[in-house]
Amino acid sequence: MTTEKSKTRSKNFTQEEITSLVDLIHDQKSKLFGALTSTLTFDDKNTIWEEISGRLSELHGYVRTRDDVMKKWYNILTKHKPRIADKLASARKTGGGPADADLNEIEAKISTIKGKEAFEGIESGIDLSLESQFANDETESMLINPVPSEDIEQIKFFQQVPRKRHRLENDELESTKRAILEKEDKKLEILTNIDSKLDRLESKFDRVIQILQHTSSGSIKDTFSSDGSNYASSAAFSDIAPFISYF
Numbered sequence: 001m002t003t004e005k006s007k008t009r010s011k012n013f014t015q016e017e018i019t020s021l022v023d024l025i026h027d028q029k030s031k032l033f034g035a036l037t038s039t040l041t042f043d044d045k046n047t048i049w050e051e052i053s054g055r056l057s058e059l060h061g062y063v064r065t066r067d068d069v070m071k072k073w074y075n076i077l078t079k080h081k082p083r084i085a086d087k088l089a090s091a092r093k094t095g096g097g098p099a100d101a102d103l104n105e106i107e108a109k110i111s112t113i114k115g116k117e118a119f120e121g122i123e124s125g126i127d128l129s130l131e132s133q134f135a136n137d138e139t140e141s142m143l144i145n146p147v148p149s150e151d152i153e154q155i156k157f158f159q160q161v162p163r164k165r166h167r168l169e170n171d172e173l174e175s176t177k178r179a180i181l182e183k184e185d186k187k188l189e190i191l192t193n194i195d196s197k198l199d200r201l202e203s204k205f206d207r208v209i210q211i212l213q214h215t216s217s218g219s220i221k222d223t224f225s226s227d228g229s230n231y232a233s234s235a236a237f238s239d240i241a242p243f244i245s246y247f
Helices: 015-027 042-060 066-094 105-114 128-134 149-213 234-246
Strands: none
Touching: 015 042, 015 066, 015 105, 042 066, 066 105
């Protein structure tokens, strides 16, 4: 009984699948690892990974999902990157011909996909850049999908936008608070001035009361006359007569 290859699933990738996978990724390297733009988004990259997984399944008859091929690419990169770095560094030191002369076919394509500068600074066969790049990612898809430095910078920028907006909102809130406090201070100043004026009026009124209390109705004219003469007529005092009679 035969089973259709397209419906089977192999746990391990064959060497032929690995070679095909590297070829397919190499053909799409500019989109898979290019900087994010308005015409190249994360969704676009995920779609390309889907297309690669579908094409790989067609070529070799084993069902490979997007996550399968992304994880395998990460494993390939992790395995070969230190070796490629050592070979390139050795070639540069000896000056013996092209730097990629000792690379095999897969290594040469990986070097082309990532760019030779990506293999600099790897010490003792340990790819520290990969380890630090993927160690803290929460999802498997991010763990196995290398992110270009240009993308990281854009991600950092958009992550900072909410914080900047929050700072702006805080600044606006503080400005509003200051404006309210300034208005309250102004009101307090006005009320203080009014209170001061009322105190002065009250003092004057108290003085009038004292005068009225210490004078009789027959001598008020003399009290309000500066030279002892009656400069105010009796009609002038008619308005305060009720107050005089009260006291």
